[in-house]
Amino acid sequence: MSKKIAYFLLYIFILLFGPFVLQAEAETINVFPPINQQTEYPSSVKGCQQLLLDLYRFGGADQYEIRISAPLDLSQTAIGExxxxxxxxxxTINFVSIFKKIKFIGTSAEATLTLPDTCFFGQETQLEKVTLQAKKIYGNGQKLLFKNIQHSQHTQLFGGSDRDLVGNPEIIFQQVTGGTWEIYGGNEAGTLRGNPITQILTLTGEITQLCGGSLTGTIRGNVATEIKELNGTLARYYGSGIGTEETPVEVTGETTNTLTSCSEEFLLGEFVGGAAYGKTGAITNLITGSGSFSAEGILIGGSQSGEINGGDRAISTTIDTRHFQKGERSFVGGNQYNGKIIGDIENQINARRVNKGSFIRIDGAGGMDLQKKSLSNTESFVPEINQTDPQKTNIRGTVVRSVICRRPKIIC
Known part of the structure; x- marks a missing residue:
């Protein structure tokens, strides 16, 4: 074979197979800073396990960035235990055994991270520029940041754990696209000693249920939830927690719910500032900005059922729907069904035209569903309505003040 033919065949080989060789070489997991002077691991399950094991044994830095360029399927591993x-x-290496901050970042469009069906993290974790596939995630009281994420399935997310926990869970969504989410800032069960925070900065997708507190159990701390931009539906919202009639939740501190939407695609369903069933401290609600009401739902400033002990001020609700595109709601400033409220209830509502963020009914304290016998210290007590000023109602010593504005120029 002549040299010309050999060079020609070599050229053809490089032309046809060179990109695949380069891609194979590029498909590694890279870690920065280096672990024991090693920066590359095979782009495989074993490679990721070895990286995490080396990080556990030899990692001396406080934070590590793990770069992936190809699909990484960890669903059949023990990494999420x-x-x-x-x-x-x-x-047996897993996330909870590692106490270093971890950042998974994708370096190509093919970067996909598939987590175990149930995955517990044990450190501050950031997932960025990857396609995420996960069924159930626990933050274990750490910070979870989802940034530039593609998402296509349903994921249940807890900032806390499924048992007693000490920590300050923090969940942040920033430029997350696709799929549906069920989000709890606190625990699935048990007592959480800490202050859960949930922030929806930019999310395009559906939230079937968002609860700032816990699904069940107790939170010994404050609960805060913020929504800035949600391009999609928020079907159900509970500020303090869920619970059941037999096992109500409890939040010993304050609950703060801040929905300042800047998206016209935001569709608000049912909103409960407190708990479905539970005992809470003071509740502060702010709903303002752009969006619409869904076809069905109700706005509850307090809880559906339970006690709210806020000291001087139990519930403070500010609603401004003058920039909503469609929909209407009934509003209850206190509890929907029953319970005891200790402290004042203050409501300020700015509404738009009919069926454009309007209200078909407003009850400053309890609504039509309220069981009146639960509002007094005695069985014979009937809540008193001030006929001169119906917006002032005394219930268990609670003063209800409601300010309702319909004209955009009026400032209340």
């Missing part, structure tokens, strides 16, 4: 091992192996 909630067990802290004192001497983990390649098969």
């Amino acid at each position: 909630n067990v802290v091992y004192s001497d983990p192996t390649l098969e």
Whole structure:
């Protein structure tokens, strides 16, 4: 074979297979800073496990960035287990055994991170520029940041754990697109000693249920939730927690709900500032900005059922729907069904035209569904309505003040 033919065949080989060779070489997991002078690991399950094991054994930095360029499927591993091992192996290494901050970042459009069906994190974690596939995630009281994420399935997310926990869960969504989410800032069960925070900065997708507190259990701290831009539907919202009639939730501190939407695609369903069933401290609600009301739902400033002990001020609600595009609601400033409220209830409502963020009914304290016997210290007590000023109602010593504005130029 002549040299010309050999060079020609070599050229053809490079032309046809060179990109695949380069891609194969590029498909590695890179870590920065280096772990024991090593920066590259095979782009495989074993490679990721070895990286995490080396990070556990030799990682000296406070934070590590793990770069992936290809699909990484961890669904069949023990990486998501909630067990802290004192001497983990390649098969048992998991996130909760590592106390370093971790950032997974994609470096190509093919970067996909598939987590185990149930995945517990044990450190501050950031997921960025990847396609995320996950069914159930626990933050374990750490900070979880989802940034530039593509998402196509349903994910249940807890900032806390499924048992007693000490920590300050923080969930942040920033430029997340697709799929549906069910979000709880606190625990699935147990007592959380800390202050859960949930922030929806930019999310395009559907939220079937958003709860700032816990699904069940107790939070010994404050609860705060903020929504800035949600391009999609928020079907159900509970500020303090869910609970059941037999096992109500409890929040010992204050609950703050801040919905300042800047998206016309925001569709608000049912809103409960407190808990479905539970005992809470003071509740502060702010709903303003752009969006619409869905076809069905109700706005509850307090809880559906339970006690609210706010000291001087139990519930403060400010609503401004003058920039809403469509929909109408009934509003209840206190509890929907029953319970005891200790403290004042203050409501300020700015509404738009009929069926454009309007209100078909406003009850400053309890609504039509209220069981009146639960509002007094005695069985024979009937709540008193001030006929001169019906917006002033005394219930258990609670003063209800409601200010309602219909004209955009009026400032209340």
